[in-house]
Amino acid sequence: MQSLILRTATRILVSMILVFSVYLLLRGHNATGGGFAAALVAGTGFSLYTMVEGSAAVRRGIRIDPRGLIAAGMAVALVSGLIGLFAGEPFLTGMWCTLSLFGGKEVALGTPLFFDMGVFAIVLGMILTLILSLEEN
Amino acid sequence: MERVARASSLLPLSIFLGAVFLVPHTAAGEAYRWVYPWIPGLGVNLSFLLDGLSVLFALIISGVGFFVTLYAVDYLHGHRHTGRFFLFLHLFMLSMLGLVSADNVLALFVFWELTTIFSYLLIGFEHESAESRKSARQALLVTGAGGLALLVGFLLLGIAAGTYEISRMVPMAASLQEHPFYGAILAMLLLGAFTKSAQFPFHFWLPNAMAAPTPVSAFLHSATMVKAGIYLLARFHPVLSGSAAWTATLILVGAATAVMGAFTALGQSDLKKILAYTTVSALGIMTMFLGGQLAPSLMAAMTFLLVHAIYKSALFLVAGIIDYQTGTRQLEKLSGLARSMPVTALGAFAACFSMAGFPLFFGFVGKEIMYKGALAETMMPNLTASAAVLANGLMTAVAGIFLIGPFLTGPARHGEPGAEACGSMCSGPLILGGIGIFFGIVPEFVGSYLVSPAVASFHAHMERVKLELFHGINTPLVLSAVTLSLGAILYLSRKRVNRAVCRSYQAIGLDGSRVYDRVIEGVAAVGRLQNRLLQNGSLHRYFAVVVASFVLLTGYSYLSGVQALPDIGAPGLATRQWLLLLVLLAAVGAVVVTRSVLLAICALGVVGAGIAMIFLAHGAPDLALTQLLVETLTVIIVSVILLRLPGLGGAGRKSRARKSFDAALALSVGALMTTLALAMLSSPLDRSVTAFYEQSSYLAAHGRNIVNVILVDFRSLDTLGEIIVVATAGLAGFALIHRRRGRS
Amino acid sequence: MSPVLVLPIVLPFAVAAATLWFRDDPRRQNRMAILGSLLHLAACSLLFIRVVRGGMQTMQVGGWEAPFGITLAADHLSVVMIMVTAVLGLAVTIYSRAEIDEELLRSGYHPLLYILLGGVCGAFLTGDLFNLYVWFEVMLMASFGLLVLGREKRQFDGGVKYVMINLFATLLFIAGVGLLYGMTGTLNLADLHLAVQEVDNQALLAAVAAIFMTAFGIKAGLFPLFFWLPASYHTPPAAVSAILAGLLTKVGVYALIRLFSLVFIFDVAYTHGLLLVAGVITMFTGVLGAAANNEFRRILSVHIISQVGYMVLGLALFTPLALAGAVFYLLHNMIVKANLFLISGLSARISGSFELKKLGGLYRDHRYVALLFFISAFSLAGFPPLSGFWAKLLLVRAGLETGAYWAAAAAVVVGLLTTYSMTKIWGEAFWKPSPERSESSEGKDPTGKPDMWMLLPISGLAGLTLIIGLVPGPFLEVAERAAHELTHPQIYVNAVLGGK
Numbered sequence A: 001m002q003s004l005i006l007r008t009a010t011r012i013l014v015s016m017i018l019v020f021s022v023y024l025l026l027r028g029h030n031a032t033g034g035g036f037a038a039a040l041v042a043g044t045g046f047s048l049y050t051m052v053e054g055s056a057a058v059r060r061g062i063r064i065d066p067r068g069l070i071a072a073g074m075a076v077a078l079v080s081g082l083i084g085l086f087a088g089e090p091f092l093t094g095m096w097c098t099l100s101l102f103g104g105k106e107v108a109l110g111t112p113l114f115f116d117m118g119v120f121a122i123v124l125g126m127i128l129t130l131i132l133s134l135e136e137n
Numbered sequence B: 001m002e003r004v005a006r007a008s009s010l011l012p013l014s015i016f017l018g019a020v021f022l023v024p025h026t027a028a029g030e031a032y033r034w035v036y037p038w039i040p041g042l043g044v045n046l047s048f049l050l051d052g053l054s055v056l057f058a059l060i061i062s063g064v065g066f067f068v069t070l071y072a073v074d075y076l077h078g079h080r081h082t083g084r085f086f087l088f089l090h091l092f093m094l095s096m097l098g099l100v101s102a103d104n105v106l107a108l109f110v111f112w113e114l115t116t117i118f119s120y121l122l123i124g125f126e127h128e129s130a131e132s133r134k135s136a137r138q139a140l141l142v143t144g145a146g147g148l149a150l151l152v153g154f155l156l157l158g159i160a161a162g163t164y165e166i167s168r169m170v171p172m173a174a175s176l177q178e179h180p181f182y183g184a185i186l187a188m189l190l191l192g193a194f195t196k197s198a199q200f201p202f203h204f205w206l207p208n209a210m211a212a213p214t215p216v217s218a219f220l221h222s223a224t225m226v227k228a229g230i231y232l233l234a235r236f237h238p239v240l241s242g243s244a245a246w247t248a249t250l251i252l253v254g255a256a257t258a259v260m261g262a263f264t265a266l267g268q269s270d271l272k273k274i275l276a277y278t279t280v281s282a283l284g285i286m287t288m289f290l291g292g293q294l295a296p297s298l299m300a301a302m303t304f305l306l307v308h309a310i311y312k313s314a315l316f317l318v319a320g321i322i323d324y325q326t327g328t329r330q331l332e333k334l335s336g337l338a339r340s341m342p343v344t345a346l347g348a349f350a351a352c353f354s355m356a357g358f359p360l361f362f363g364f365v366g367k368e369i370m371y372k373g374a375l376a377e378t379m380m381p382n383l384t385a386s387a388a389v390l391a392n393g394l395m396t397a398v399a400g401i402f403l404i405g406p407f408l409t410g411p412a413r414h415g416e417p418g419a420e421a422c423g424s425m426c427s428g429p430l431i432l433g434g435i436g437i438f439f440g441i442v443p444e445f446v447g448s449y450l451v452s453p454a455v456a457s458f459h460a461h462m463e464r465v466k467l468e469l470f471h472g473i474n475t476p477l478v479l480s481a482v483t484l485s486l487g488a489i490l491y492l493s494r495k496r497v498n499r500a501v502c503r504s505y506q507a508i509g510l511d512g513s514r515v516y517d518r519v520i521e522g523v524a525a526v527g528r529l530q531n532r533l534l535q536n537g538s539l540h541r542y543f544a545v546v547v548a549s550f551v552l553l554t555g556y557s558y559l560s561g562v563q564a565l566p567d568i569g570a571p572g573l574a575t576r577q578w579l580l581l582l583v584l585l586a587a588v589g590a591v592v593v594t595r596s597v598l599l600a601i602c603a604l605g606v607v608g609a610g611i612a613m614i615f616l617a618h619g620a621p622d623l624a625l626t627q628l629l630v631e632t633l634t635v636i637i638v639s640v641i642l643l644r645l646p647g648l649g650g651a652g653r654k655s656r657a658r659k660s661f662d663a664a665l666a667l668s669v670g671a672l673m674t675t676l677a678l679a680m681l682s683s684p685l686d687r688s689v690t691a692f693y694e695q696s697s698y699l700a701a702h703g704r705n706i707v708n709v710i711l712v713d714f715r716s717l718d719t720l721g722e723i724i725v726v727a728t729a730g731l732a733g734f735a736l737i738h739r740r741r742g743r744s
Numbered sequence C: 001m002s003p004v005l006v007l008p009i010v011l012p013f014a015v016a017a018a019t020l021w022f023r024d025d026p027r028r029q030n031r032m033a034i035l036g037s038l039l040h041l042a043a044c045s046l047l048f049i050r051v052v053r054g055g056m057q058t059m060q061v062g063g064w065e066a067p068f069g070i071t072l073a074a075d076h077l078s079v080v081m082i083m084v085t086a087v088l089g090l091a092v093t094i095y096s097r098a099e100i101d102e103e104l105l106r107s108g109y110h111p112l113l114y115i116l117l118g119g120v121c122g123a124f125l126t127g128d129l130f131n132l133y134v135w136f137e138v139m140l141m142a143s144f145g146l147l148v149l150g151r152e153k154r155q156f157d158g159g160v161k162y163v164m165i166n167l168f169a170t171l172l173f174i175a176g177v178g179l180l181y182g183m184t185g186t187l188n189l190a191d192l193h194l195a196v197q198e199v200d201n202q203a204l205l206a207a208v209a210a211i212f213m214t215a216f217g218i219k220a221g222l223f224p225l226f227f228w229l230p231a232s233y234h235t236p237p238a239a240v241s242a243i244l245a246g247l248l249t250k251v252g253v254y255a256l257i258r259l260f261s262l263v264f265i266f267d268v269a270y271t272h273g274l275l276l277v278a279g280v281i282t283m284f285t286g287v288l289g290a291a292a293n294n295e296f297r298r299i300l301s302v303h304i305i306s307q308v309g310y311m312v313l314g315l316a317l318f319t320p321l322a323l324a325g326a327v328f329y330l331l332h333n334m335i336v337k338a339n340l341f342l343i344s345g346l347s348a349r350i351s352g353s354f355e356l357k358k359l360g361g362l363y364r365d366h367r368y369v370a371l372l373f374f375i376s377a378f379s380l381a382g383f384p385p386l387s388g389f390w391a392k393l394l395l396v397r398a399g400l401e402t403g404a405y406w407a408a409a410a411a412v413v414v415g416l417l418t419t420y421s422m423t424k425i426w427g428e429a430f431w432k433p434s435p436e437r438s439e440s441s442e443g444k445d446p447t448g449k450p451d452m453w454m455l456l457p458i459s460g461l462a463g464l465t466l467i468i469g470l471v472p473g474p475f476l477e478v479a480e481r482a483a484h485e486l487t488h489p490q491i492y493v494n495a496v497l498g499g500k
Helices: A004-027 A035-053 A055-062 A066-086 A111-136 B002-007 B010-027 B052-075 B082-101 B105-123 B130-161 B166-178 B182-196 B205-211 B214-223 B225-235 B244-266 B271-290 B295-326 B342-356 B362-376 B381-408 B423-441 B443-456 B475-492 B494-508 B512-534 B539-559 B575-593 B597-617 B621-644 B656-681 B688-701 B706-714 B716-737 C003-021 C026-054 C076-099 C102-106 C109-125 C129-148 C153-184 C189-196 C202-220 C228-232 C238-262 C268-291 C296-317 C320-351 C367-380 C387-401 C405-431 C452-470 C472-487 C489-497
Strands: A096-100 A106-110 B032-039 B044-050 C057-061 C070-074
Touching (some): A004 A035, A004 A111, A035 A055, A035 B621, A055 A111, A066 B716, A106 A111, A111 B621, A111 B706, B002 B082, B010 B052, B010 B443, B032 C472, B044 B105, B052 B225, B052 B295, B052 B423, B052 B443, B082 B105, B082 B214, B082 B225, B105 B130, B105 B214, B105 B225, B105 C387, B130 B182, B130 B205, B130 C405, B205 B214, B205 B271, B205 B512, B214 B271, B214 B295, B225 B271, B225 B295, B244 B271, B244 B381, B244 B494, B271 B295, B271 B381, B295 B342, B295 B362, B295 B423, B342 B362, B342 B381, B342 B423, B362 B423, B362 B443, B362 B475, B381 B475, B423 B443, B475 B494, B512 C268, B512 C405, B539 B656, B539 C153, B539 C202, B575 B597, B621 B706, B656 C153, B656 C202, B688 B706, B706 B716, B716 C070, B716 C129, C003 C026, C003 C057, C003 C070, C003 C076, C026 C076, C070 C109, C070 C189, C070 C489, C076 C238, C076 C320, C076 C452, C102 C109, C109 C238, C129 C238, C153 C228, C189 C238, C189 C489, C202 C238, C202 C268, C202 C296, C228 C296, C238 C268, C238 C320, C238 C489, C268 C296, C268 C405, C296 C387, C296 C405, C320 C367, C320 C387, C320 C452, C320 C472, C367 C387, C367 C405, C367 C452, C387 C452, C387 C472, C452 C472
Antiparallel strands (some): A096 A106, B032 B044, C057 C070
16 A cells, blocks of 8 residues: 555545544534534544554654543543533533624534534544554554 | 360350349249340341240250350360351350340341351361361251241241231230131241251251261250250240141151151261261150140150250260260270270260169159150140150160260270360260259259240140159159160160161162252252253354344234234335335345355445435434444444454354244344334324424524534433443453553 | 532543543552542442432433433432442452553553443433433443453453343344334433323333343343353453442343333233243242352352342332332342452452362461351351341242242242352362362461452451341331332422422
């Protein structure tokens, strides 16, 4: 799998896939997408990259150990649930604030989005854990 | 350690003195009752009742306990587990005291089982010998089985009486005996008593229990624990007796045990086995007399209880001394001991004369009252009397065997002549033997202070029955004379009798111990058979059984109640939907048929994609997207695994029958689930929850994508759980495949 | 709304995340895990006290009213179960310090263990059927991970059997959830209690009940669905065996109790009659299977099945006393069973084997270990005054009172057969002289020494058994209250739906 065309194409493809993944994550609350799907897309991208460039390249690229990513994702998801608890509401209650952007647009930001990022991190972490350990074994 | 052990004899001694202090009060008919609520919700109280019966037992338990403790200190000198021994011994004693004073049947049961446990630990005291282990377990299982029957009996009794307190059951005796549970209660209680008190045919564990150190045999297996069943029969005499079933069972079982035990004792050569079988016989006699209804019979049972406890514990201690000093308990190796151990011999003489029932010894008094009691009864008096005469005659002969061979014959023929044991060991049999003579001389005193109060506490119509040395010339005296001469004859012809007994046992072929062994082996064999049939290690079989159970259970539950199967009708599908369905079916078929794993995975991917299409067609793009992505990743990961592990290709060949069975099972699962789904779809869905989501998704949860809002808000706890599943899958996968440090 | 309600679930996950983050620092992991399990126990105790003092506690997760969101609901049954879970979690965590090597710690032992604990608590606290399914998945994944951790071949074989059969159970579970949702339009258990009464299609309802019975029956290890259990439980480290044996099948039993007292009570004679038959056969199968085994942990494993039969018997008789008996039995058995597995590990540590043939001499040289085993084993066999006796007593009495004499008789006979197996272990592993000690080395000190980190949790659990046995009153009262709630589903419904 050392063909130059494949490697170049993969780099371009993977960057596009990752950008698409972030897009899916951010728009998920209002349109098709969400953390789970976004992570799956990113995972597909990384799988492709692993097959072509090997696991070491991927590890260099993501810097964090995939199992650390899982741990971080769990922490993020739990914390976003506990915020409601500290505010005297039930666990996982959505806490929202409105952010005014330039140009007068308003965006609702809330713990559910935060939670979705936890989902993203865990799912991606799981895929990377499997792919990389398989590759290295 | 030894000093502590010796000091621990103060415990039984102080209990004994306390019980002695109570004697005048209980003799006057007083009874003491304490109640500590234990589990009020269940009606279980630690309630204790001290009356004449309890005090008699308490005296025996603590008195014998005292001598046995002192004796055991020297007997076990230098043993590595003396600490455990005395701990178990004293705990046993306390449990036994609890047993004979408990007024609540469940509390009584707790103590009952505790005595079983400590008996187990003490029989297995020499735990490195396989025989000890086997005997301990046998005793535990046999008495444990009886104990469980007893528990059922007590619970039934509690249901019938509405109380667990024995003292409150006594006034209800008449109504309890008419209760439909009466038969069951009686049967269960008797099972408990008979196993514990080694009645035929459950007696076999007791001789085997002689594997225990001799002090234990003297204490538990002759004087106290085996009498727990006797205690139970006496305690429940006012509640349950009076029916023909009670009387007949007790008399028949008791007589059989008494005669069988004594005959068997005659043929033994091990001193302890001889004593064990005569104990069985004695327990039979007590049971037999508790079958009676009148004061003399019951007096006989209680008197003999005391008689037996005193002489038998003394004899066991003697046997222990002989064993300790000469290194053997075999009759044929022992002789001339009267000369080498005179003090021990004195104790042995006193005890044996009591056992044989010579006048002036307490045993004589016991025998007289037995014959009087038997003849006074209305039910089976002749059977009782003849069984008693026969058993007593045999015991007289056994007393002769025990005394004459080892003590009176000439100097030692084999092995160690033996020397006198130290004081604390000898004093036990000597004092117990002395008590036997003392009681034999003043039977009136014993009768009015110990035996009569005991009987009075379970027998309301107590006419005055005196224990006397000399009743005048009457039938009991004649029977006593008959007994002694019978004993002499049996002693002289003991070899012939023994051969006859052996032959008759072989002819009958009934041996509880063998039955027990067979049951034990049988249980293991049934278990092995079951494991071979069910737990054979084949995942295929496990799956077949599980799936078939599911199909049968669910199918039956549905079909037995259904009026009409759901209508499949003509599904109004468009052409492209039909096409999709065809593709799906083809892919499923390919998965089933193909031998190539890679092809199967790809076909599975097609199935997944097809399902995603169905989601899409029903307006669920999020589901479709996720489904597609998951399928893609699955195919990638599984392919990677296959590339690295080439050995996984192709499943093994299966037989045609197995294939068709699997196919039928799979098809029936599919058919069942389809039917249920169709039945479910035939009624409209309650959409109130869905409607709520549609309404509040944007307004309350700031999201237009309802699926996402459900995932991260409405049902975010599910998502939390699911991402943890995902995380765990990653960890489990890592655990399975990662490369270990230090291994290539 | 009580914020404490969520802590028994969240805390273990937090511990899992933290120990996963420090995956390469085993010592810190151990410290964090012990601290975490103490906090978990504290949280569970807090919730326990709240429920005992103030009755059922509920929380509408996310702030969405039932039945629209997911409700967490803690009644007496739930808090008893989470209390035992927390206690076992603590015991096993401490024990793991001695048993689990660094390699396993680096592979993610603690995260998996704590995810399992969180999932178990989630299952005990949720008031939502689908959410229950989710927690079952969490437990399945985590337990599979624990089973195969260490990657020995036999672990893998056991793990595969375990996961395959349990996946089928999961499949049935989700199919049942789907069908039930289609019939009623709700997933909230309290709401289901009401909605099921409106269902016209009784045959379909019976079928769905049968699906759930099969699914949970597999999880609980009922006859004839138990195969995965003896195939797998003896393979992992003893700490893992202990936590799986203590918790997993019991979650299945819990789910059966919950659903067949709250949702599926439309035809008690049929459903609970089936459970009665299954329970009694299970009692016998398990105890006979154990009798044929000669390995410490295998005997214990197969016995689990038998004891599940007792619990299901209590549910099947369906009287307040019988249910109290089932709850008491759960409480007792989870502690004792887990402890026996821990002891098996300690014995193996001392003697180097789980095979009874190769064991021996423990009574002679390790009296404290022997005492601890004796207490636990005779409690399991139902000897008084240990915890198992009261559990058995309640069930036998309930059987006699309801006229199910043969069931009561079975409970008694199986108790005897349990004694059979326990004395086999006692005789072989404890009483028998050690096969390795030759005559010449008689009197020498044994090489194996019990590890304090192992003895500590074992002593604690044995002490608990003893306390439950000697002072059963308070435990019984809680069990009776649980039974009262189970026989009066209105209490649960009112607490969750606010008396609507």
